[in-house]
Amino acid sequence: MVVKAVVLFITVVIGLYLVIMIANMGGHLDDVRRAEIRLGVATGVYMNPANQGLGSAALKQLTEALVVVQYRRYGLDRPFWIRSIDYLVTAITLDLGRAEYISSDSGSKEVRRILAERLPPTLILFGTASLVLFFGALAVALFLSRRYGSILDKTVIGLAPLSAAPGWFYGLFLILTFAAVLRVLPWGGMVKAPPPKDTLEYALSMIQHMILPVSAISISVFFASVYSWRTFFLIYSSEDYVELARAKGLSSRALQRRYILRPTLPTIITSFMLMMITTWMGQIILETVFNWPGLGRQYLTAVNLNDTPVIVGTLVIFAYLLAGTLFLLDFIYAIVDPRVRVAGGRR
Amino acid sequence: MENLDKVLRVEDLKLHFRTQRGPVQAVDGVSFELERGLATVVVGESGCGKSTLSRAILRLLPRNIHAYSGKVWLNGIDIMTLGDEQFRRKVRWVQMSLVPQAAMNSLNPVLKVGDQVAEPFLVHGKAANKKDAYDQAREVFRLVGVSTDFLERYPFELSGGMRQRAVLAMALAINPDIVFLDEPTSALDVLTQTNIMNVLKGIKRDLGVTFVLITHDIATSSELADRAAVMYAGQLVELSDAGHFFREPLHPYSQKLMASVPTLREDKELEFIPGQPPSLLDPPRTCRFAERCSLRFGKCDEEPPFKDVGGDRWVKCWLHV
Numbered sequence: 001m002v003v004k005a006v007v008l009f010i011t012v013v014i015g016l017y018l019v020i021m022i023a024n025m026g027g028h029l030d031d032v033r034r035a036e037i038r039l040g041v042a043t044g045v046y047m048n049p050a051n052q053g054l055g056s057a058a059l060k061q062l063t064e065a066l067v068v069v070q071y072r073r074y075g076l077d078r079p080f081w082i083r084s085i086d087y088l089v090t091a092i093t094l095d096l097g098r099a100e101y102i103s104s105d106s107g108s109k110e111v112r113r114i115l116a117e118r119l120p121p122t123l124i125l126f127g128t129a130s131l132v133l134f135f136g137a138l139a140v141a142l143f144l145s146r147r148y149g150s151i152l153d154k155t156v157i158g159l160a161p162l163s164a165a166p167g168w169f170y171g172l173f174l175i176l177t178f179a180a181v182l183r184v185l186p187w188g189g190m191v192k193a194p195p196p197k198d199t200l201e202y203a204l205s206m207i208q209h210m211i212l213p214v215s216a217i218s219i220s221v222f223f224a225s226v227y228s229w230r231t232f233f234l235i236y237s238s239e240d241y242v243e244l245a246r247a248k249g250l251s252s253r254a255l256q257r258r259y260i261l262r263p264t265l266p267t268i269i270t271s272f273m274l275m276m277i278t279t280w281m282g283q284i285i286l287e288t289v290f291n292w293p294g295l296g297r298q299y300l301t302a303v304n305l306n307d308t309p310v311i312v313g314t315l316v317i318f319a320y321l322l323a324g325t326l327f328l329l330d331f332i333y334a335i336v337d338p339r340v341r342v343a344g345g346r347r
Numbered sequence: 348m349e350n351l352d353k354v355l356r357v358e359d360l361k362l363h364f365r366t367q368r369g370p371v372q373a374v375d376g377v378s379f380e381l382e383r384g385l386a387t388v389v390v391g392e393s394g395c396g397k398s399t400l401s402r403a404i405l406r407l408l409p410r411n412i413h414a415y416s417g418k419v420w421l422n423g424i425d426i427m428t429l430g431d432e433q434f435r436r437k438v439r440w441v442q443m444s445l446v447p448q449a450a451m452n453s454l455n456p457v458l459k460v461g462d463q464v465a466e467p468f469l470v471h472g473k474a475a476n477k478k479d480a481y482d483q484a485r486e487v488f489r490l491v492g493v494s495t496d497f498l499e500r501y502p503f504e505l506s507g508g509m510r511q512r513a514v515l516a517m518a519l520a521i522n523p524d525i526v527f528l529d530e531p532t533s534a535l536d537v538l539t540q541t542n543i544m545n546v547l548k549g550i551k552r553d554l555g556v557t558f559v560l561i562t563h564d565i566a567t568s569s570e571l572a573d574r575a576a577v578m579y580a581g582q583l584v585e586l587s588d589a590g591h592f593f594r595e596p597l598h599p600y601s602q603k604l605m606a607s608v609p610t611l612r613e614d615k616e617l618e619f620i621p622g623q624p625p626s627l628l629d630p631p632r633t634c635r636f637a638e639r640c641s642l643r644f645g646k647c648d649e650e651p652p653f654k655d656v657g658g659d660r661w662v663k664c665w666l667h668v
Contacts, residue, residue, distance in 0.1 A: 148410075149410075239452055240447050240448070240452035240453050241452055241453055241454055241455045241456075243407055243447070244445060244447055244453050244514075245455070245466075246407060246439075247405055247407055247439060247440065247444065247445045248439065248440045248444075248466060248467050248470065248517075249435045249436065249438075249439030249440045249441065249467070249470055249471060250466070250470055251435070251470075254470070258455070258458065259455055262455070262457050262458065263455055263456060263457050265457075266457075336457065337457060338456075338457055338459075338501045338503075339456065339457075339501070339503055
């Protein structure tokens, strides 16, 4: 478990370093900044009426002195590779600095505050979608594995190619159908405006706003997972111990739960884990389509505004969330599979 | 009234599978009787339907059934007429249990061995609670000579021989009338095989359980057998008292089969049977062994009956009519 955590952490660090390198164009951005500073300082010095009487050599000298001060102020006097390590450390420790253009709803320019406001909506949407998907697909897959070859089974399996398109793609259709034409569900956002004061009403409004995005994610992932999980169930139900359990006289419910679902669960969790990674990636556009005030939409806004601290900050949070998801699922995996648990711990 | 000394009587049992190329007659018109407390060994080549016969009696059926008929009297009741739920409650494990082939796969890898061995007590209401079931499981573990510590372990922590004995303990748990052993020792080493055979002998002597031992290991199983049955191409061709059978098999196929068993330190030319068993997709209407039989004569073009030839011996061959 510790090893796993360390490996995940190293992955995050490498990923972040690459992001920092790219966001700074491999150090080229420093040259741009130096040139900008030099231009600014020089303009200031030459245009300053107080400097009118100085000769060109003195002006040059003054400019150079001020440029050095400015370089030091921005840390540009040090080579880029040292600065890149600094960036990395501040990113990993979530010391995300100040945004250039974007500010939080409460008016703060602290990137940390901005992201803290955006994180809960993303977690709520992603968490709900994951739970709905996991248990929904699990139940349907188990059901279909028992009715293997039936018309229902063939229909659901036939729908598996729907997963070729990402969630936001279906989001557009859902919005068109349920918001534009039928007018039964909201177009987007997280709660109605103005937000209800009552907690229960607030929650209900949020659920109402969540129906479409959750459905969009589900449509894109549900059928493919049902397809593969049903196949896992079919494979595992032909194991000898399932037949033996049937011979033992277990009721079909107990048989399903203890002898088919339980042994298949580790495999399903692995598949779910891989699926969740793709879903995380789709979150950025999905939130934009549904105007959901989460990290994904924030990221797109930051990219459009070239707000580097916010971009890096969002990516840091995303990296941590992804690693966290993987770690959590690995943990669950160890709980459901004694072979992993015992080998790693007991005795 | 059925004779209760006959714990099982099977009459014209058929199990045909549906395949893309047509129905496969895996078990075709098998009839026999089992006496209480005796061990019967069923031998035959791979694919002759001996495992399928046990599955047909235990109603462990695949999806692709084409035909499933016949009568199976168990303790005087025709269990083929029972509904699935009744069959589960009254027959499964209570009256008939199964020990499948020695393999990693007969125990659920994610449940503790103890949970699986104690399960029959709980399912069939023989234990008040889990603790009681575990106590009884401990007893059957002692019976088959496995340390009760293993109850707390997972299957992958046990060796092949231990696992097989745990499964045997499970099969004996709630004291069934008949235990089907489907090649219980075939994946184990010689010492473990002998060990398990000895355990089985002890149990047969002490508990009076009726064993049906399906195997192709004729040498090892002869230790335990009171009676021997030979299957060929989905049919029973010989059923005899074991002593007579091993000395002097009657059916030409049984003779060839016995001649192919190696014996220690005896300079004997091992024989094999030329040709292959007929396809069960469309088996010949003749005697099914006729094509490979060296003693074939005119009558063999018709299917012979499975007949009592006296001395507790049944043979399906025109030579013994």
